[in-house]
Amino acid sequence: MTAIERYLEENYDRFLAELFEFLSIPSVSAAPEHNADTRRCAEWLAAHINGIGIKAETHETAGHPIVYGEWNGAGADAPTVLFYGHYDVQPVDPLDLWTNPPFGPVIRDGNIYARGATDDKGQVFLHIKALEAHLKTTGSLPVNVKLLIEGEEEVGSNNLERFIAENTDTLLCDCVLISDTPIFAPGIPSLVYGLRGLCYMEVTVTGPNRDLHSGAFGGAVENPINALCAMIARLKDAYGRITIPGFYDDVRLLSPEEQAEFARLPFSQQNYNSGLNIPAEFGEFGYTTNERVWARPTLDVNGIYGGYTGEGAKTVLPSKASAKISMRLVPDQDNSDIARKFERYFRSIAPPTVTVNVTELHGANPVITPRESRGMNAATQALEYAYGKKPFHVREGGSIPVCLLFDTILHAPTVLMGFGLSDENAHSPDEHFLLDNFKKGMTATAMFYKLV
Numbered sequence: 001m002t003a004i005e006r007y008l009e010e011n012y013d014r015f016l017a018e019l020f021e022f023l024s025i026p027s028v029s030a031a032p033e034h035n036a037d038t039r040r041c042a043e044w045l046a047a048h049i050n051g052i053g054i055k056a057e058t059h060e061t062a063g064h065p066i067v068y069g070e071w072n073g074a075g076a077d078a079p080t081v082l083f084y085g086h087y088d089v090q091p092v093d094p095l096d097l098w099t100n101p102p103f104g105p106v107i108r109d110g111n112i113y114a115r116g117a118t119d120d121k122g123q124v125f126l127h128i129k130a131l132e133a134h135l136k137t138t139g140s141l142p143v144n145v146k147l148l149i150e151g152e153e154e155v156g157s158n159n160l161e162r163f164i165a166e167n168t169d170t171l172l173c174d175c176v177l178i179s180d181t182p183i184f185a186p187g188i189p190s191l192v193y194g195l196r197g198l199c200y201m202e203v204t205v206t207g208p209n210r211d212l213h214s215g216a217f218g219g220a221v222e223n224p225i226n227a228l229c230a231m232i233a234r235l236k237d238a239y240g241r242i243t244i245p246g247f248y249d250d251v252r253l254l255s256p257e258e259q260a261e262f263a264r265l266p267f268s269q270q271n272y273n274s275g276l277n278i279p280a281e282f283g284e285f286g287y288t289t290n291e292r293v294w295a296r297p298t299l300d301v302n303g304i305y306g307g308y309t310g311e312g313a314k315t316v317l318p319s320k321a322s323a324k325i326s327m328r329l330v331p332d333q334d335n336s337d338i339a340r341k342f343e344r345y346f347r348s349i350a351p352p353t354v355t356v357n358v359t360e361l362h363g364a365n366p367v368i369t370p371r372e373s374r375g376m377n378a379a380t381q382a383l384e385y386a387y388g389k390k391p392f393h394v395r396e397g398g399s400i401p402v403c404l405l406f407d408t409i410l411h412a413p414t415v416l417m418g419f420g421l422s423d424e425n426a427h428s429p430d431e432h433f434l435l436d437n438f439k440k441g442m443t444a445t446a447m448f449y450k451l452v
């Protein structure tokens with residue numbers, strides 16, 4: 001055991017206590033009522049990073065603050081790693097489905113439960129502790145390190161592009177490291193080389209100028225909820241293919257090598273289904289589950305609202321109905337192009353009895369990161385050291401909006417070395433993070449900084 005590993009082990013209980021503090025701050029970026037908490041979280045984090053010996057500050061944006069820190073003690077000839085993560089979390093509703101309060105972390109069955117445990121506070125924190133272990137045992141770091149931890153990832157990273165564009169020289173680096181993805185399965189490490197993009201739309205269908213008595217008007221005036229449902233039903237065909245004209249134009253097909261690689265992964269469809277309690281899997285005809293999630297675009301209704309949803313019955317013909325509809329995109333689709341195609345088609349399928357409003361809420365482009373780079377080699381060895389197994393190469397279905405910018409603005413290759421698990425309830429009640437991955441993540445990360 002190295003001195004660094006001994007440090008990680010001896011200080012483990014303190015690390016957990018600190019992580020509890022971090023997880024207790026409700027930094028819900030989407031909720032204005034939590035703006036002060038989100039700011040407090042940024043300040044807590046910056047203070048914590050300063051405490052381990054890396055100079056860090058919060059930076060104002062038009063939205064939530066960015067935490068930025070750097071340590072340049074390795075000298076101009078040593079490589080520089082830019083670590084990116086996010087301290088903001090998703091909303092917690094439905095609150096009544098949480099076993100313990102989302103911002104009252106607890107440990108149960110080897111997991112830490114709290115909103116943000118796996119996405120992404122737990123993963124950010126393990127990096128800070130790996131850096132602390134280097135600094136406290138050797139007095140320095142093997143490489144120069146920049147830490148960029150934002151508070152708006154879960155709402156589309158709208159202000160980060162500007163920060164990166166305005167601070168390009170400050171952020172220049174040889175490699176970007178992100179831990180905001182899962183490993184393939186417990187004990188089976190993986191490196192992610194592809195993420196899907198996102199095009200998130202909100203639509204409103206308006207019928208009459210006010211809510212009406214459904215007896216007095218029903219049958220003679222279009223019901224906007226009925227119209228919206230009929231329109232949504234026309235967005236996909238019976239085979240699960242999206243019907244928006246031109247939607248698939250730029251979809252890059254999986255190479256035969258990737259298909260073969262994915263097919264070799266230890267995956268059980270039966271366990272997948274039973275873990276989710278679904279009677280059967282679903283998806284586009286002709287693709288496996290991993291292919292559907294990692295390499296095929298989708299369209300999902302995320303929420304639908306309108307009319308009367310309170311207790312009992314109310315006979316109303318509503319004036320409006322709305323839906324939030326998002327599309328996950330794959331290389332080489334472009335989120336602005338898809339937003340335009342969606343809007344054009346959605347308007348074209350509206351009946352003449354309603355008016356339609358379409359807005360784009362946020363977007364992210366899909367990415368493929370280099371599979372061969374100095375950073376990827378270091379990550380491969382670091383994961384093998386921590387898990388005793390060579391990592392698989394996989395893609396993932398989620399999105400990290402800023403990922404592409406590191407390539408286009410900083411021209412640095414990104415390494416997606418995450419330590420979560422897909423079934424840790426990110427974005428849903430009872431989010432948790434396996435402590436074994438928290439520990440192995442610290443070891444792997446400490447090793448990464450040494451090897452890169």
Ligand code: BES
Pocket residue numbers: 119120153154155156157180181182195198362363364396397398399400401
């Ligand atoms: N950690 C996720 C991204 C992720 C999820 C990667 C699953 C791989 C697998 C990230 O915090 C996230 O949830 N991103 C949002 C971005 C969106 C709000 C623009 C997402 O994917 O929904």
Ligand code: ZN
Pocket residue numbers: 090119154426427
């Ligand atoms: Zn998330």
